[in-house]
Amino acid sequence: MTAPHVQPRTASEEFAARQRHIGQRIQHFVHGHPWSSPLAILIVSVVLFSLLSPRFAAAGNLSLVTQQATVLAAVSAGQVLVLLSGGVDLSVGAVTVLTTFVVGKLAADVGVPGILALVAGLAAGAALGAVNGFLVAFFRLNPFIVTLGTLSIFTALVTLVSQGKVIDSTELGWPIMLTADSFQIAGFTVTVGMVVVALLYVVLGYVLRQTAWGRHVFAVGDDAEVARLLAIRVRRVRISVYVVAGVIMAIAGWVLIGRNGAVTPQTALAINLDSITAVVIGGTGLAGGRGSIVGAVLGSLVVTVFRNGLFLAGVPALYQDLSVGALIIVAVGLDMWIRKVRA
Amino acid sequence: MRVQDVLPPVLAARGLVKTYGRIVGLDGADFDLLPGEILAVIGDNGAGKSTLIKCLTGAERPDSGTLELAGERVEFRGPQDARAAGIETVYQSLAVAPALDIGTNIFLGRERRMKGLLGTVFRKLDINGMNRDAASKMDALGIGTLQNMSQSVDTLSGGQRQAVSVARAAAFAQKVIFLDEPTAALGVKESNSVLDLILRLRDNGLPVVLISHNMPQVFQVADRIHIQRLGKRVAVVTPQTHSMTDAVAIMTGAATLTAT
Numbered sequence: 281m282t283a284p285h286v287q288p289r290t291a292s293e294e295f296a297a298r299q300r301h302i303g304q305r306i307q308h309f310v311h312g313h314p315w316s317s318p319l320a321i322l323i324v325s326v327v328l329f330s331l332l333s334p335r336f337a338a339a340g341n342l343s344l345v346t347q348q349a350t351v352l353a354a355v356s357a358g359q360v361l362v363l364l365s366g367g368v369d370l371s372v373g374a375v376t377v378l379t380t381f382v383v384g385k386l387a388a389d390v391g392v393p394g395i396l397a398l399v400a401g402l403a404a405g406a407a408l409g410a411v412n413g414f415l416v417a418f419f420r421l422n423p424f425i426v427t428l429g430t431l432s433i434f435t436a437l438v439t440l441v442s443q444g445k446v447i448d449s450t451e452l453g454w455p456i457m458l459t460a461d462s463f464q465i466a467g468f469t470v471t472v473g474m475v476v477v478a479l480l481y482v483v484l485g486y487v488l489r490q491t492a493w494g495r496h497v498f499a500v501g502d503d504a505e506v507a508r509l510l511a512i513r514v515r516r517v518r519i520s521v522y523v524v525a526g527v528i529m530a531i532a533g534w535v536l537i538g539r540n541g542a543v544t545p546q547t548a549l550a551i552n553l554d555s556i557t558a559v560v561i562g563g564t565g566l567a568g569g570r571g572s573i574v575g576a577v578l579g580s581l582v583v584t585v586f587r588n589g590l591f592l593a594g595v596p597a598l599y600q601d602l603s604v605g606a607l608i609i610v611a612v613g614l615d616m617w618i619r620k621v622r623a
Numbered sequence: 624m625r626v627q628d629v630l631p632p633v634l635a636a637r638g639l640v641k642t643y644g645r646i647v648g649l650d651g652a653d654f655d656l657l658p659g660e661i662l663a664v665i666g667d668n669g670a671g672k673s674t675l676i677k678c679l680t681g682a683e684r685p686d687s688g689t690l691e692l693a694g695e696r697v698e699f700r701g702p703q704d705a706r707a708a709g710i711e712t713v714y715q716s717l718a719v720a721p722a723l724d725i726g727t728n729i730f731l732g733r734e735r736r737m738k739g740l741l742g743t744v745f746r747k748l749d750i751n752g753m754n755r756d757a758a759s760k761m762d763a764l765g766i767g768t769l770q771n772m773s774q775s776v777d778t779l780s781g782g783q784r785q786a787v788s789v790a791r792a793a794a795f796a797q798k799v800i801f802l803d804e805p806t807a808a809l810g811v812k813e814s815n816s817v818l819d820l821i822l823r824l825r826d827n828g829l830p831v832v833l834i835s836h837n838m839p840q841v842f843q844v845a846d847r848i849h850i851q852r853l854g855k856r857v858a859v860v861t862p863q864t865h866s867m868t869d870a871v872a873i874m875t876g877a878a879t880l881t882a883t
Contacts, residue, residue, distance in 0.1 A: 501722075
């Protein structure tokens with residue numbers, strides 16, 4: 281190496297050092313801190329809905345919103361993982377409900393002990409995820425199309441297995457109904473389900489940020505070809521992502537049983553699109569490799585606050601769906617804008 | 624005749640064929656890399672340079688032909704096999720993951736875990752340790768002026784990204800390092816740093832394969848020059864015996880190599 285000497289800056293270095301205007305600065309900040317935009321949206325919508333309806337900000341209602349957001353947040357934990365790996369999963373709601381029936385049928389009809397029924401539910405989630413992962417990784421099918429197909433298949437399986445009947449909490453017993461238990465903290469109802477979801481996020485955040493597997497998930501989602509050249513086994517990572525997401529869906533199913541106080545065939549199918557909305561609002565790009573786990577929680581709260589706030593403001597259900605639909609388009613547009621960031 | 628001419632090649636290939644449908648990438652190409660040399664690979668567009676490098680580094684599997692590493696027959700089923708065998712590659716396509724930070728990129732695919740229970744049971748990565756090592760490696764190589772290893776790669780210029788890519792390969796190469804157009808995206812200052820680095824790697828005993836279009840750079844650093852044409856090796860020349868004009872003539876088919 282030659283002796284160090286001062287060189288004039290190259291044109292590219294001059295460009296990198298330029299002054300940025302306010303729009304670019306916001307763009308850069310959001311790019312670097314993906315959780316900041318859902319936090320801003322959450323604060324704005326909470327303030328807005330508090331002004332629209334005095335009932336919104338009541339402790340009871342906020343507690344209800346949090347409980348409603350819990351199941352969505354659990355499902356979104358799986359969705360954010362899949363999106364980070366560059367995939368998408370449209371079957372999340374169907375997988376969640378199907379695992380609740382595996383648990384419910386085993387416990388209520390077959391008489392399997394509750395704890396074993398829950399373990400079987402986790403295994404079912406892993407197996408259903410493996411179906412998605414195998415189709416995506418080995419046959420190189422578009423994840424959108426694969427999971428659209430499995431959404432139909434799993435939804436049909438729910439109908440087939442459930443025969444349209446609800447399994448009541450009395451038939452399920454402990455520990456399946458554990459997620460329904462709650463305790464009070466400063467007038468705020470905290471369910472065991474919330475604690476489970478909070479732990480789920482702590483574990484997911486740790487795994488994604490602190491382990492090699494987590495880094496590989498980001499790398500595969502960012503650029504699968506680069507990951508392949510750097511000797512990462514891309515197919516193995518893709519399959520494992522869907523399997524882990526399936527296990528997360530089963531945990532979400534357990535939380536859902538607690539929330540409903542029963543195993544029911546109808547609920548949580550709308551959660552398929554809501555989870556994508558929540559995760560994308562949460563700052564996770566559809567293109568993969570970029571996103572925020574905390575953002576998925578905030579995004580889940582935003583979607584739930586929207587539905588709850590519009591309901592309290594007396595907006596008909598039709599317009600609630602319309603608003604949430606508009607919200608996802610805005611979120612995707614925002615994602616495109618943020619990804620245009622240059623150094 | 625120099626001493627290295629009698630030593631067996633570090634990496635050798637015989638009769639490599641690689642086709643993509645009706646397009647022929649390699650048509651019976653040979654390759655020899657001798658210990659401690661800088662071998663430049665030149666050729667016109669479509670001569671099969673990139674395909675040759677891909678087959679030698681495991682990114683592609685040749686349809687037929689054989690590979691020998693240090694005299695042993697090898698077969699690379701993927702880049703991970705070549706990497707495990709001590710072959711590192713800097714790809715022309717700037718193989719960096721832009722959403723990840725510098726330290727993550729440098730250790731991607733060979734992450735180091737914490738010692739003790741944290742590492743074995745909780746699989747926790749030694750992120751600080753890896754970032755420290757990454758910084759000292761970048762520093763030792765004298766390429767780029769990057770300090771913060773947790774800076775995301777998409778905030779870097781093309782030259783800085785290339786520095787990350789080169790640092791990663793240079794830091795881990797055990798047997799051979801391949802550099803595919805390493806200076807194509809770089810300015811003059813950064814190009815010279817990379818050329819210096821190539822010479823230093825060679826002087827440390829690591830054989831280097833340099834794929835380049837830049838004839839002055841090739842003639843500046845190469846010990847031998849492999850000329851690829853129409854999917855085959857048509858000649859191996861040295862900067863001492865042949866001029867740039869000769870090399871270009873052979874490369875384009877205007878001349879054939881006369882016996883030396």
